[in-house]
Amino acid sequence: MRIFPVLVLIAALASPAMAAAKTGPEDILDAARAFMEGYAGELEADDLEAEYSLGSLDPRLSLAPCAQDGIAVEFSSDPMQTTQPSLLxxxxxxxxWRMYLSVSLDIYGDALVSARPLNRGDRISQAMxxxxxxxxxxxxQxxxxxxxNLIGLELKRPVRAGTPFTPHLVIxxxxxxxxxxxxxxxxxxxxAVRTRGKxxxxxxxxxxxxxxxxxSARTVRARVIAPGQVEIAM
Known part of the structure; x- marks a missing residue:
């Protein structure tokens, strides 16, 4: 799935009279809506849903006409990392010309969450x-x-029921x-030589x-390679 940047182009106005017109707020909002609808369609391929609302513009806004390549829109920050990205x-x-437009964006997807309250140090099982x-x-995060990627790991802190599991929450x-x-x-x-130790x-x-x-009763420094197994390089 493409995330950043993504571009959408609005077709040039056809007649000379229309081409001479200024670019107003509705032109910009139309371009932004088309871009966001295209992005939402890309998310659907990954079983994700997008809900968004665009920011408002000053109705007096008047920019130079955009007649050749059309209006280009892209995210100015990664939309998967924030619910308040902005559009360039x-x-x-x-x-x-260039300007920024605010957007509120919620991207919904399935995630693993705690089935009940859990304590620090709990080793995660399927039932949790x-x-x-x-x-x-x-x-x-x-x-x-x-x-x-989760079962068998250990919690770093207590969590409430319904808490999403993140990489920073487990060790x-x-x-x-x-x-x-x-x-x-x-x-x-x-x-290789093998012997028992403590x-x-x-x-x-x-x-x-x-x-x-x-x-031998000697103490050695070894590297842990698996549960219950250590190795010494010779």
Missing amino acids: VSCQGKRP VTTDRVVVNAIR GTITRPD TPDAVSRGDHVMITARSRVF ALADARVGEQVLVENLS
Whole structure:
């Protein structure tokens, strides 16, 4: 789906008398409406719905005629990041001009939300999640729409029922916890040796953690590669 920029052109006026006329507020609003209707049609392809209202213009507004390329309209900011984007309306030619028009825009789409109140540290399961229609461009962090991108993650703070899940609301849980028995793999280019150990701290996948080798009683620093598994480069 194209989001930014998107252009729409209003056809040039046909007769010389009409071409000499000024560009007034209704011309600009007509161009903006045509642009927004086209954008709403693009959103429908992604199962999104748009509701919008255009800002008002001074009825005395009078700009140079736009007879060759027509009036061009585009978003001046990403409409998926705000409910109050503005439109840049412009005309090229011998007497070019440009102006901004405010617009209120709500984009509705399905998102994963909490099915009930949840606590910080809860590990998200399917029973904690439901789907609801939300204003997606009112959530600047972006929404999570796929369950496989959410299930098993851990909440960073408490949430109320109906709260949309966002990437900033969840974290990957610890893959090992202090006191867990883990499998240590010492790996080189040609061979690998495995032994059992005990984690001395909490850590997530990709993090370093101190591990006690249960065979030698030595403490080593290893990288967590999966739940219950750490690796040492040789």
